[in-house]
Amino acid sequence: MSLISDLQFASIVPDGLPLSLIGVVATVVIGIIYSILTKERPFAGFPLAAIQGQSPKKSWLFHGPQTLAEALAKYSGPFQVMTGTGPKIVLPNRFADEIRNNPSLNFQKAFLKVRWPLEWEMRTTSSPKTVRVKLTQSLGLVTDDLVDETTAALRDIYGESPEWTTAVLKDGVTDLVARLSSRVFLGKDVCRNERWLQIATTYTVDSFIASYIMRMAPTPLRFFVYWFVPQGRSIRQAVRDARQIIDPEVKRRIAAVDAARAAGLKPPKTADTLGWMYEVARGRKVDYPASQLSLTMAAIHTTTETTGQAMLDICELPDVAQQLREEIIQVIGEHGWSKNSVTKLKLMDSFLKESSRVHPLNLRRTRSANPIIAARTGSMNRYVEQPVELSDGTVLPKGSRIMVAANFADPVAYPSPATFDAARFLRRRQEPGQEHAWQFVTTTPEHMHFGHGEHACPGRFFAAHLDKVALCHLLLKYEWRFVPADGGFPKPDTFETGFSGSRTGQVQFRRRQEEIVLDL
Numbered sequence: 001m002s003l004i005s006d007l008q009f010a011s012i013v014p015d016g017l018p019l020s021l022i023g024v025v026a027t028v029v030i031g032i033i034y035s036i037l038t039k040e041r042p043f044a045g046f047p048l049a050a051i052q053g054q055s056p057k058k059s060w061l062f063h064g065p066q067t068l069a070e071a072l073a074k075y076s077g078p079f080q081v082m083t084g085t086g087p088k089i090v091l092p093n094r095f096a097d098e099i100r101n102n103p104s105l106n107f108q109k110a111f112l113k114v115r116w117p118l119e120w121e122m123r124t125t126s127s128p129k130t131v132r133v134k135l136t137q138s139l140g141l142v143t144d145d146l147v148d149e150t151t152a153a154l155r156d157i158y159g160e161s162p163e164w165t166t167a168v169l170k171d172g173v174t175d176l177v178a179r180l181s182s183r184v185f186l187g188k189d190v191c192r193n194e195r196w197l198q199i200a201t202t203y204t205v206d207s208f209i210a211s212y213i214m215r216m217a218p219t220p221l222r223f224f225v226y227w228f229v230p231q232g233r234s235i236r237q238a239v240r241d242a243r244q245i246i247d248p249e250v251k252r253r254i255a256a257v258d259a260a261r262a263a264g265l266k267p268p269k270t271a272d273t274l275g276w277m278y279e280v281a282r283g284r285k286v287d288y289p290a291s292q293l294s295l296t297m298a299a300i301h302t303t304t305e306t307t308g309q310a311m312l313d314i315c316e317l318p319d320v321a322q323q324l325r326e327e328i329i330q331v332i333g334e335h336g337w338s339k340n341s342v343t344k345l346k347l348m349d350s351f352l353k354e355s356s357r358v359h360p361l362n363l364r365r366t367r368s369a370n371p372i373i374a375a376r377t378g379s380m381n382r383y384v385e386q387p388v389e390l391s392d393g394t395v396l397p398k399g400s401r402i403m404v405a406a407n408f409a410d411p412v413a414y415p416s417p418a419t420f421d422a423a424r425f426l427r428r429r430q431e432p433g434q435e436h437a438w439q440f441v442t443t444t445p446e447h448m449h450f451g452h453g454e455h456a457c458p459g460r461f462f463a464a465h466l467d468k469v470a471l472c473h474l475l476l477k478y479e480w481r482f483v484p485a486d487g488g489f490p491k492p493d494t495f496e497t498g499f500s501g502s503r504t505g506q507v508q509f510r511r512r513q514e515e516i517v518l519d520l
């Protein structure tokens with residue numbers, strides 16, 4: 001039998017071709033056939049969205065916001081889009097509350113096909129419980145660490161020069177967020193380890209780029225793509241190096257606990273996620289480096305984006321920057337640093353919420369078009385584990401992936417939605433009974449910066465706290481502006497309906513004398 005196959009194979013392959021080339025060609029051909037046979041088809045019964053002249057997949061990949069905006073205007077109910085990893089059903093915003101706590105909708109599985117590199121390199125996922133239970137309850141304990149690290153990091157990143165200096169905004173903000181997050185995730189020593197900081201700042205972006213490139217290849221070839229793209233190599237190296245940095249730190253801590261116990265003393269308590277993961281695990285085996293990389297993935301890119309957007313708004317709105325400075329001087333000047341004093345920065349809270357409301361609309365990028373229609377985005381990505389029937393009778397099929405369209409420009413919730421109004425949410429909080437309804441961390445269908453429902457971001461309380469501590473220092477210690485010759489806002493980078501602050505956009509800063517002492 002094998003002889004027959006060999007003979008048949010030999011008869012269709014031209015003489016003289018090297019075996020390696022034949023292997024590559026055969027793999028590609030098999031890959032293409034496999035991909036045609038197993039191609040993920042749209043779900044029956046849901047209109048498939050695409051802008052005119054584009055295939056559904058290209059429409060979503062390269063014109064995501066427009067595809068979403070046009071489909072939302074065209075269809076009153078759920079519809080589907082064709083992503084690089086198959087179809088996804090989009091629910092209009094009115095379904096956000098209806099599905100928010102549905103147990104048949106899984107968050108982690110919604111990303112299984114999107115973030116392959118992460119799944120392949122690690123066996124454990126991030127630790128929402130550590131974040132939800134321990135980190136959020138310990139904001140009081142970590143405030144001094146955040147203040148201390150901000151002081152040191154700003155000196156390293158922005159220096160002390162009173163002259164205007166030009167730099168890429170994203171680089172500085174990424175470094176700052178990586179240091180602050182790592183201080184609370186891994187402690188003082190690791191957070192200043194150069195290699196760890198490099199991993200923390202590049203790992204997420206490399207993973208996104210690798211999975212983006214892989215999505216363009218047929219399914220069976222994606223693993224090969226991962227092996228050959230430079231980001232794949234960098235991810236594998238990052239995982240190896242993370243193990244070399246974090247494993248000894250874990251061993252050091254276990255040894256300290258053992259030594260304390262042996263001496264009849266109480267083991268030292270560490271207020272960081274490494275210690276909390278150990279407590280939450282209750283003796284179960286934990287892959288600490290993998291869990292930390294996973295946490296880094298959830299935390300650093302998102303917090304960098306939010307902080308970077310806020311800094312762009314500060315450059316554009318010097319009056320708002322001044323009002324924020326006055327609030328910091330009054331609140332921190334009077335109460336000093338504590339979790340409670342940071343929560344008293346209510347204009348800053350409102351400013352951050354407005355900044356994250358306005359940016360997904362891409363108002364600045366689309367000034368000439370209708371800003372509200374021109375850009376839309378989505379949130380609440382979920383995987384349907386069991387069929388779910390919606391109130392309009394639509395049945396979400398088992399095995400489908402869904403997302404909910406955002407509504408950051410809802411004219412009812414937001415009068416003059418296209419205007420940046422830094423005190424918008426502060427005024428809402430001042431209405432009777434509304435104190436908690438409009439905080440930065442509050443999620444609603446009209447404001448899903450942190451998602452919504454059971455899987456809403458558990459790190460949002462920490463992220464908001466970190467952002468506020470950082471902004472106090474950034475505003476009182478430095479002046480900020482756009483580079484005069486550049487003419488304003490650097491254009492964001494876009495992908496599907498996501499967008500991310502420009503990787504090359506520059507701003508200028510110079511040291512100013514802070515009115516109150518912020519350093520500990």
Ligand code: HEM
Pocket residue numbers: 107108126127128131135295298299300302303304306379380381448449450451452453454455456457458459460462463464
């Ligand atoms: C401003 C910064 C951040 C933003 C904008 C953000 C945004 C989000 C969003 C949109 C989700 C999905 C929610 C949903 O679909 O309903 C999410 C989930 C998550 N985030 Fe964040 N996040 C931020 C910071 C953080 C930080 C600092 C941490 C960790 C300390 C973190 C940990 C997580 C985790 C673990 C999940 C998964 C929750 C689950 O599995 O139920 N995030 N985040």
